[in-house]
Amino acid sequence: MKPSLTCREFVEFLDRYLCRELPAETSARFDAHLACCPTCSAYASTYRETVALARRAFEADDAPVSGVPEELVLAILAASRPTT
Numbered sequence: 001m002k003p004s005l006t007c008r009e010f011v012e013f014l015d016r017y018l019c020r021e022l023p024a025e026t027s028a029r030f031d032a033h034l035a036c037c038p039t040c041s042a043y044a045s046t047y048r049e050t051v052a053l054a055r056r057a058f059e060a061d062d063a064p065v066s067g068v069p070e071e072l073v074l075a076i077l078a079a080s081r082p083t084t
């Protein structure tokens with residue numbers, strides 16, 4: 001049995017987890033961490049919603065650019081970051 005993820009690891013690999021880029025075994029460790037860590041659970045759902053909003057904003061040509069919260073901009077940048 002491998003040690004469970006730390007919150008730091010969870011956050012660091014969260015985008016890959018949400019994109020299902022992780023091996024099943026690692027993904028299962030994320031599931032286990034989510035189940036027992038309310039902080040990361042809340043963070044993950046917020047992150048997921050923010051990325052979904054950002055994708056929608058990208059898809060809408062006439063989306064207003066002004067008034068976008070800084071967190072959303074950062075999330076967009078993180079979501080579009082090359083996976084090199």
Ligand SMILES: [Zn+2]
Pocket residue numbers: 006007010033037039040041
């Ligand atoms: Zn955690």
